[in-house]
Amino acid sequence: MGLTVTGYISSVIKTRACAPGSEAPGVSEERELANETTGSPVIYNPHTTLSIEKQRQRLPVFKHRNNILYLVESYQTVVIVGETGCGKSTQIPQYLLEAGWAAEGKVIGVTQPRRVAAISVANRVAEERGALIGHEVGYTIRFDDCSDPHATRIKFLTDGMLVREMMADPLLKKYSVLMLDEAHERTLYTDIAIGLLKKIQKKRRDLRLIVASATLDAKKFQDFFNLNETSDPSKDTCGILTVEGRTHPVDVFYTVSPVPDYVKATVETVLKIHESEDDGDVVAFLTGQEEVEKVVSMLQEQARTLSRYGMKKHLRVLPMYAGLPYADQMKVFERMPSSVRKVVVATNIAETSITINGIMFVIDCAFVKMRAYNPRTGIESLVVTPISKASACQRAGRAGRNRPGKCFRLYTEEDYEKLPPSTVPEMQRSNLAPVILQLKALGIDNVLRFSFLSPPPAQSMVQALELLYALGGLDQYGRLTDPMGVRMAEFPLSPMFAKMLLESGTFGCSKEIVTIAAMMQIQNIFLVPPNQKKAAAREHRKFAVAEGDHLTMLNVYEAFIKHQKNSQWCQDHFLNYKGLIRALTVREQLRRLMNKFKVPRNSSEGDPDVILKCIVSGFFANAARLHHSGSYRTLRDDRELHIHPNSVLYGEKPPKWVVFNEVVQTSKYYMRDVTAVESAWLVELAPHFYRQAKHGSLGSKRTKVF
DNA sequence: GAGCACTGC
Incomplete structure (x- = not known):
């Protein structure tokens, strides 16, 4: 295929190393704090000779300390463009603390889009302050509150948690300053928090906001938060500051002509790197599990050939995607001997959610599988779409965390120029x-006018x-x-699930429903190792019931409990042990909420119908009937649907009526988590939604209420 | 016989 250098971007970079090797002689080993799967990891050097104080002063953000404090003093909102590795996440909260922003019991809050990032940054800051986590410095994420309501001065939390806190304390009175970190990622909850905070700021002039963003979006944030309606800039309420990062350059290479098959091109590029480049590990970005497994098996085949021909350096090829069992995921973080080159073939998980040290080469196919929402049909789909330029730069930056690196883009520079500048915010595709x-x-009250x-x-x-x-x-x-x-x-669940849970007491099956709801929150309960597909399917069939996926999940959970939550038992039956443990925790949280709302604790005692009816009470809008063509049609608008291949109902005698949790569109519209129901229940439980026609068929009312 | 990107409460 031949890769040709046609472009070089010196400003794509990225390492958040506190001290690059060149500046700190004798420091070669860096490791990540707390958890190697950390989202926005803080890297530090455990064997440094520098005091923590010295290390803090060496961070690029340090020389902006006074300026940052001045801006926070003068403006209600400050947008900080903090490049990767500048130290903003760990340092700014401490500057604020030292300047007295946490006096009189006030708290400095810092949000992160991901749980692991909240934990790891909190741990780092606690360590820098010589404190135990959970006192002066703490964090709060779902299922894990490691903060002290009285003692905690700097609190890290997920942005979802911040939105939850607003329900109890609408003006967030305990906070003096809130810093929204990684705001440029524009996750659903970050955007919700942003809109709400603007509203809060109008009522609480004393609340300071720091929005940490990438260059691209800084102006947008500034315009949004600037409440100055005059043309006098001295009345601006939002300031902006750029802090340079600690970065290693990444050379970017494009192909001379478009690549017809990026899966094949990925394999070829890995081999070319292996042949002609210096030491350094490789990450290749692909769109999904199937592509990842394909590239992995092709490369493993090649690796065997290479070692047969006596190639000195070995290739160790590893897949990485969210659905991979935990133990396999952990393999990508293992250090390899110097005679081995590690190649991680990953989905987008490696773009922001995990960071692997030692990566020098990145291969980028320019695509990602992304959730899209069709507001007309109300159907969500997963579509392979071209990435944005911002995303391409983020991927490239994964090569230069420890040393200068190289990024091979499997597309032309011309095609790069055609990519959109940034990804559509989740809010607009959900x-x-x-x-x-x-x-x-x-x-x-008026959500249509929400800012x-x-x-x-x-x-x-x-x-x-x-x-x-x-x-x-x-x-x-x-x-x-x-x-x-x-x-x-x-409820920390979608409204349909919440409705189903709240109604379960009246149906007399709250124990079963709370289990089903918890299980449905876990992805990949059934594990399917690529080389044991048959065996896995055989084991999974043992749990399947004719009614469908909901009761099958109930079966799995109850069997898990019956076998004392045994992990070996899970392994034998190809079940996701960690997922089941998580289901226990989720179930416990839901149970607590149901107790709070006095939902009676009761059991259907083996009668499936009440459980199914209860499911219908929440999911009636997602109903479909069997069409004579063999596929299904939605009751609401007669759209063609199919049973998802992962459903236990797939390939079985199709029930006449079904309800489902969601639809995903890939090659067709597939219903996921499907359960057989009776049409009479739909009329009985959602009379406002469905009516019984004279000839016995069922139609929707399509009531337009707004 | 076709298929689940990734978070978060």
Whole structure:
């Protein structure tokens, strides 16, 4: 194929190393704190001779210390463009603390999009302050509150947790300053928090906000938060500051002509690197598990050939994707002997969620599998789309964390120029029902006029409002109902699940439903190792029941409990042990909420019908009937659907009526998590939604309420 | 016989 140098970008980079080797002689080993799968990792050197104080002063952010404090003093909001490796996440909260921003019991809050990042940054800051985590410095994430309501001065939390905190404390009174880290990622919760904080700031002039962002979005954030309506810049309420990073250059190479097959090209590029480049590990980005496994097996084949021909340096090829069993994931972090070159073939998980040290080469196919939402049909889909330029730079930067690196882009420079500058924010490509419910619960009456940093499509809002009305969470005026809507909003689940849980007591099956809801939150309960597909399928069949996936999940959970939560038992049956343990925790949290709302604890005692009816009470909007063609049609708008191949109902005698949790569109529209129901239940449990036609068929009312 | 990118409460 032949890679030709046609471009070089010296500003793509990235390492967050506190001290690059060149500046700290004798320091070669860096490791990550706390957890190697950390999201936004802080790297530090455990054997340094420098005191922590000296290390802190060497960070690029240090020389901006006074300026940052001045800006926070003078402006309500400060946008900080902190390049990778500048030390902003760990240092700025400490500067604020030292300057007295946490006096009189106030708290400095720092949000992160990911749990592991919140934990690892918190641990680092605690260590720098010579403190135990959970006192002066703490963190709060779902299922793990490691903070002290009285003692904690710097608190790290996920942005989702911050939104939850607003439900109990709408003005976030305990915080003096909030820093939104990684705001440029524009996750759903970051965007919700941003809109809400703007509102809070109008009522709390004393609340300071720091938005940490990438260069590209800084102006957008500044315009959004600047409340100055005059043309006098001295009245601006938002300041901006750029802090340079600690970066290693990454050479970027493009192909001379478009690549017809990036899977093949990935394999060829790895081999070419292996033949002609110096030492250094490789990460290749692909879009999904299937592509990853394909490249891994092709490369392993090649690696065997190479070693047969006596190639001195060995290739160790490892897959990496979220669905991979934990033990296999951990292999990508293992250090290799110098005679071995590690090649990690990964999905987008390696772009932000995990960081692997020692990567010198990146191969980027320019594509990603991304969630999309069709506001007209209300159907979500997973589509392979070209990445953005921002994403391409992020991927390239993965090569230069420890040393200068190289990035091989499997596309032409011309095609790179055609990529969109940044990724569409999640808010504009999501089902908004959960978002709207949250906003309503936070007292935002007119969600259509909520100040969104990037407003979602109006049609997405309408879909969400209609669904919430049908579920009884909103009344005909779009107001949150009490108690149903208020309670639904408290559940950390989608509104349909919340409704199902809240109704389960009246159906007499709350014990079963809470288990089903918890199990449905876990991805990949059934493990399918690529080389043991048959055996795995055989084991999984043992749990399958004719009613469908919901009761099958109930079966799995109950069997897990019956076998004393034994991990070996899980392994024998190809079940995800860690996932099941997580289901226990989720179940416990849901149970607590149900107790709070006095949902009776009861069991169907083996009667499946009440459980199925209860599922219908939440998921009636997701109903489909069997079509004579053999596929299904939605009841709402007669769209063609199919049973997902991972469903236990796939390939079985198809039930006449089904409800499902969600639809994913790949080659077709597939229903995931499907359960057989009776049409009479739909009419009985959602009479406002469905009517029985004279000849016995079922149609939807399509009530337009807004 | 076709298929699940990645987070978060």
